[in-house]
Amino acid sequence: MDPTQPTPDLPDNITVLPTGDQPSAAYRTQPQNEEAEQALLGAILVNNAVIDRVGEFLQADHFFYPAHGRIYAACLKFHELHRVADPVSLKGFFERDGDLQDIGGADYLADLASSIVSVVNADDYARTIYELHLRRRLIALGERMVNDAYQQDVDSNATQQIQEAEERLYQLAEAGDFESGFRGFSDVLKIALENASAALNRSSHLTGIGSGLMDIDKMLGGLQPSDLLILAARPSMGKTALATNMAFNAAKSYLNSGGKEGAVVGFFSLEMSAEQLATRILSEEAEIPSEKIRKGEMSKKTDFPRLAEAAALIDRVPLFVDDTAGLTITQLRTRALRLKRQHNLGMIVVDYLQLMRPGGTSRVDNRVQEISEITRGLKMIAKDLNMPVLALSQLSRAVEQREDKRPQLADLRESGSIEQDADVVMFIFREAYYVSKREPTMGTGEHAEWQVDMEKVHNLADVIIAKQRHGPTGTVRLHFEGAYTRFSNLDNRLNDDL
Numbered sequence: 001m002d003p004t005q006p007t008p009d010l011p012d013n014i015t016v017l018p019t020g021d022q023p024s025a026a027y028r029t030q031p032q033n034e035e036a037e038q039a040l041l042g043a044i045l046v047n048n049a050v051i052d053r054v055g056e057f058l059q060a061d062h063f064f065y066p067a068h069g070r071i072y073a074a075c076l077k078f079h080e081l082h083r084v085a086d087p088v089s090l091k092g093f094f095e096r097d098g099d100l101q102d103i104g105g106a107d108y109l110a111d112l113a114s115s116i117v118s119v120v121n122a123d124d125y126a127r128t129i130y131e132l133h134l135r136r137r138l139i140a141l142g143e144r145m146v147n148d149a150y151q152q153d154v155d156s157n158a159t160q161q162i163q164e165a166e167e168r169l170y171q172l173a174e175a176g177d178f179e180s181g182f183r184g185f186s187d188v189l190k191i192a193l194e195n196a197s198a199a200l201n202r203s204s205h206l207t208g209i210g211s212g213l214m215d216i217d218k219m220l221g222g223l224q225p226s227d228l229l230i231l232a233a234r235p236s237m238g239k240t241a242l243a244t245n246m247a248f249n250a251a252k253s254y255l256n257s258g259g260k261e262g263a264v265v266g267f268f269s270l271e272m273s274a275e276q277l278a279t280r281i282l283s284e285e286a287e288i289p290s291e292k293i294r295k296g297e298m299s300k301k302t303d304f305p306r307l308a309e310a311a312a313l314i315d316r317v318p319l320f321v322d323d324t325a326g327l328t329i330t331q332l333r334t335r336a337l338r339l340k341r342q343h344n345l346g347m348i349v350v351d352y353l354q355l356m357r358p359g360g361t362s363r364v365d366n367r368v369q370e371i372s373e374i375t376r377g378l379k380m381i382a383k384d385l386n387m388p389v390l391a392l393s394q395l396s397r398a399v400e401q402r403e404d405k406r407p408q409l410a411d412l413r414e415s416g417s418i419e420q421d422a423d424v425v426m427f428i429f430r431e432a433y434y435v436s437k438r439e440p441t442m443g444t445g446e447h448a449e450w451q452v453d454m455e456k457v458h459n460l461a462d463v464i465i466a467k468q469r470h471g472p473t474g475t476v477r478l479h480f481e482g483a484y485t486r487f488s489n490l491d492n493r494l495n496d497d498l
Helices: 034-044 049-052 068-080 087-094 107-115 122-150 158-175 185-201 214-220 241-258 274-286 290-295 303-316 330-345 367-385 417-421 433-436 445-457 490-497
Strands: 226-235 266-269 319-322 345-351 390-396 424-429 462-467 475-479 486-489
Touching: 034 068, 034 107, 034 122, 049 068, 049 122, 049 290, 068 087, 122 158, 122 345, 122 367, 158 330, 214 475, 214 490, 226 241, 226 303, 226 319, 226 367, 226 417, 241 274, 241 303, 241 319, 241 390, 241 486, 266 330, 274 290, 274 303, 274 319, 290 475, 290 490, 319 330, 330 345, 330 367, 330 445, 345 367, 367 390, 433 445, 433 462, 475 490, 486 490
Parallel strands: 226 390, 226 424, 266 319, 266 345, 345 390
Antiparallel strands: 424 462, 462 475, 475 486
16 A cells, blocks of 8 residues: 555554554464373273273374374273283383383373372363364364365366265264263163154054055054165056155145154155156146146146146145256265255155165275165165155066066065165065056957956055065055056045945
């Protein structure tokens, strides 16, 4: 600024410093507490029982000073071998330790033990050390985010960097949860009784989330929190239709009950676009064939008002759709966490798992390992977020080679990992699909017999519950309307027909 020029008017809270007097940025050190580390190590050297209280969550690399970390690691090793860890027994291990030479060598161990006043506060010292370790990791994560943002990489855009940062923050938050571990059975029993009481007071009497299909809910007790449910079938059996019906029913129940029943649903559609999914739901709710909606073959006086009314209802239902193709497990978890924070997500649907990819940094040798990583990741998401995850899956062509087309567990593609990780495995079987393919020439006796067979299975679908960790297996029969891509309770449909 030219000193001969008048100084412009500035607000009272702004001060102009003369040239050369600008303040420099303050130097900041990493968060650490040397006294807490010394106090904890002294307590351990005096009383090794302290390790039993802090060893579950505190590790050697959580210490800021390398020498302290190595002393702690040696104490842990001695404790595992049922040997006493004290200044005398550890002295031989640290006589030539370079990091200890500047602070007194092996005699530093005796100084630590002699300076301790009480071991009562050892737990607090350990938590302080761990808290500061997390802060240092958070700083490192922030620096990495900044550095990544400065690098303009074609293979990593800003959105991907945000997702990677969210995943690292999630992993850090999970690492920071050191309160988990053994819980008193009385506490767990209390929660189980509260869940049972809540189920008793609900109109549905379910412990899980209702699917809107009574017989399935009766068999499963609803879609249970932390469960991975696999819904598998051959193409054209109605996997997406059934999953959409269950998801929409759960979301509508949440809306109608004021959040007491049902759930906010996140639908990850890797095969169909969000618009196609919305058309299916509109067709089901308005009872207008989806083909008519797509082609615009609707009556302006009767059909379109029903469509508008259905759209108004669907608009209020807490059902969220993500139609990103080739989604990874990491991306799915990140988006589910975000939806849970923002809208209280309570259920996830994935259509379908063979279209997913493992984590972005994963390098697997074959498709079986990929599917194994994906199903394991989905199960972890269900458990970590404490909500049901309904994942659709394709069946192998082995079904088509058999005379009996009813699917079995062995028909799952990459069946080993899917069957192992899933809490529930369900199959859809519509015999009408196969009977329709055997239609003989019209006017023949065979065609009359075929019509009789077709009438027996028309609009019927079997949901085979082939595996359930917490309950029985068996077959549930549903009514299926192909025009509306809708599954419904068979008992209700039969009563309507009567």
